[in-house]
Amino acid sequence: MQEHDLSYILNQLGEEDRERHRGAVAPPIYQSSIFAFATVEKMRAAFGDELDNTLYTRGNNPTVEILRRKLAALEGAEDALLFGSGAAAIAAGVVAGLRAGDHVVCVQKPYSWTRTLLRDFLARFGVSHSFVDAREVAGIEAALTAQTRLIVLESPNTMTYEQQDLAAVATLARARGIRTLVDNSYATPLNQRPLALGIDLVAHSATKYLNGHSDVVAGVLCGSKALIREVFSGPYMTLGAMLSPHDAWLMIRGLRTLPLRMRQVAASTAQVVEFLQNHAKVEQVWYPHAADDPQAALTRRQISGASGLLSFTLRCETTAAVERFCDALQRFLMTVSWGGYESLLFPVAAVYPPDTRVGAHKPGQVPVNLLRLSIGLEEPDVLLADLAQALDRV
Ligand SMILES: *Cc1c(COP(=O)(O)O)cnc(C)c1O
Numbered sequence: 001m002q003e004h005d006l007s008y009i010l011n012q013l014g015e016e017d018r019e020r021h022r023g024a025v026a027p028p029i030y031q032s033s034i035f036a037f038a039t040v041e042k043m044r045a046a047f048g049d050e051l052d053n054t055l056y057t058r059g060n061n062p063t064v065e066i067l068r069r070k071l072a073a074l075e076g077a078e079d080a081l082l083f084g085s086g087a088a089a090i091a092a093g094v095v096a097g098l099r100a101g102d103h104v105v106c107v108q109k110p111y112s113w114t115r116t117l118l119r120d121f122l123a124r125f126g127v128s129h130s131f132v133d134a135r136e137v138a139g140i141e142a143a144l145t146a147q148t149r150l151i152v153l154e155s156p157n158t159m160t161y162e163q164q165d166l167a168a169v170a171t172l173a174r175a176r177g178i179r180t181l182v183d184n185s186y187a188t189p190l191n192q193r194p195l196a197l198g199i200d201l202v203a204h205s206a207t208k209y210l211n212g213h214s215d216v217v218a219g220v221l222c223g224s225k226a227l228i229r230e231v232f233s234g235p236y237m238t239l240g241a242m243l244s245p246h247d248a249w250l251m252i253r254g255l256r257t258l259p260l261r262m263r264q265v266a267a268s269t270a271q272v273v274e275f276l277q278n279h280a281k282v283e284q285v286w287y288p289h290a291a292d293d294p295q296a297a298l299t300r301r302q303i304s305g306a307s308g309l310l311s312f313t314l315r316c317e318t319t320a321a322v323e324r325f326c327d328a329l330q331r332f333l334m335t336v337s338w339g340g341y342e343s344l345l346f347p348v349a350a351v352y353p354p355d356t357r358v359g360a361h362k363p364g365q366v367p368v369n370l371l372r373l374s375i376g377l378e379e380p381d382v383l384l385a386d387l388a389q390a391l392d393r394v
Contacts (some may be wrong), residue, residue, distance in 0.1 A: 014069040027066055058240050071255075077202065094152060095154065096230055155192075183281060188210065202221070216247045256281040265307065291305040308339075313370050322369050
């Protein structure tokens with residue numbers, strides 16, 4: 001595998017042969033489901049290796065392949081597969097090596113559909129699981145059984161950003177022949193490189209920072225050629241959750257500005273965090289790059305730059321006060337997802353009935369009054385002013 005610099009990956013990799021397309025600077029969208037052959041011999045060769053030939057777009061497509069090469073290079077992986085969603089990428093990576101009787105260890109409170117995959121879906125096929133507090137590697141070690149085949153990580157994780165020591169988990173898993181998969185959506189490949197730390201598979205919701213424009217749902221799975229081939233001939237081809245050529249083209253475009261977007265987002269987020277930490281109506285702020293984060297030392301060791309996700313709780317008794325704050329925001333859009341050009345708000349109160357008492361959540365659950373922000377590319381002053389006027393309503 002060849003190492004390329006970041007600009008080469010984003011501007012050139014997979015697009016070198018522009019003469020094939022009359023010099024077109026932006027790559028063409030191969031909007032074709034099938035690719036024809038002049039001879040039986042050539043068709044036979046394509047059947048022999050669908051991952052690296054173009055035969056049928058459920059398997060491989062030239063536009064998708066450009067994106068695939070870029071994302072593999074960004075993660076320092078031998079190969080990658082693009083999916084129609086992050087959930088599909090995670091599910092494919094999880095089920096590829098499992099059979100009935102196997103056991104999976106997973107971080108507690110993972111992304112909701114990762115939890116559902118293990119708890120409700122795979123359980124029906126005889127695969128058992130344990131959700132564990134994985135802030136210390138001992139939490140994972142204690143849950144391993146003779147049947148454990150896979151460890152599923154998410155670092156930092158959804159909503160509250162607990163981390164796992166990826167190198168330590170990889171060492172533990174390798175010694176016992178257990179596969180590891182990490183959801184790296186939060187950090188992006190620019191800021192965290194799990195494969196270099198010994199993790200086997202890296203998944204992303206590419207819907208978030210990698211595409212970055214809130215116009216495509218996509219996922220990616222990165223790993224060794226052998227593992228990617230196993231996923232390809234298993235869940236990838238059988239479940240068929242591939243990315244369309246048009247969506248791949250949009251993502252190639254979105255990806256080109258990833259370093260610029262992440263730089264701006266990190267700078268603005270630092271300002272928002274400081275503002276919230278010093279505001280009387282804010283109870284607690286969750287942000288792995290904060291100096292007082294309980295895992296700050298691990299953040300410094302494992303993540304090279306900040307992202308734009310943070311959470312906080314308001315000092316209030318009722319969800320009505322939370323709702324007044326949310327409804328007053330003008331510049332933050334209230335919705336799910338994150339990682340786009342625009343700043344977003346996700347209120348946990350929206351999944352609870354109205355008038356739920358603050359503190360009514362069960363231990364281990366995310367607090368009812370928790371608000372997650374995804375900081376976008378607006379001028380930070382605009383965002384601070386909006387937060388200030390909305391906090392006045394609490
Ligand atoms: C959004 C998200 C996913 C799922 O990705 P989709 O593209 O929505 O399917 C997985 N993991 C994390 C951490 C996410 O935030």
